[in-house]
Amino acid sequence: MTDQLKQVGGGRKMFDDFAPKLAELTDDVLFADIWNRPELSARDRSLITVAVLTAGGNTDQLGFHLGRAVENGVTQEELIEAITHVTLYAGWPRGMAAMSVAKHVFTENK
Template sequence: MAENPKQVGGGRKMFGDFAPKLAELTDDMLFEDVWNRPELSPRDRSLITVAVLTAGGNTEQLGSHLGRALQNGLTQEELIEAITHVTLYAGWPKGMSAMGVAKSVFTNNT
């Protein structure tokens, strides 16, 4: 089995000087520990994260995680399908908002 690329957070870069503890937890716990556990691949973790962010209506974080999902091997088509699927369970407004973020990310990436 191929080794997965190490997942690295950006907490210190974003908030290190403003909210150092949050930056530390983001980088050291969320990414260094949880995202790099071998029980799930980064691809699977990205798919789960996109689904949860969509279901929760957390579009502020969705754009960066869609980019990470592409880096972790998911395709635009798979991500669009995941958002479509989640929409029917989580609610139309959340799904439409998430799809707007995906459209913006994907059309700016090409």
């Protein structure tokens, strides 16, 4: 899994002047370290992240991670299926909210 693209965060770009420690942790720990560990591919990490965000009802970050998942090789169809699958375990409102974000990302942003 060493031939995958290096995953890079955008914490400093978003928050360096406002919340520099959070920006540092986002870029240096979450992305530079965790996302680039070789034990899981970026594709697998993206699927896991979308599932966890859906299950937790965390739609604010979901749009970004759906786009990142596509960059990491997950298809739109696979992401829609993952959200559908998680919906039955995490709850209908969370799944519907996540699917609404997915629809916006995949259809309205074109």
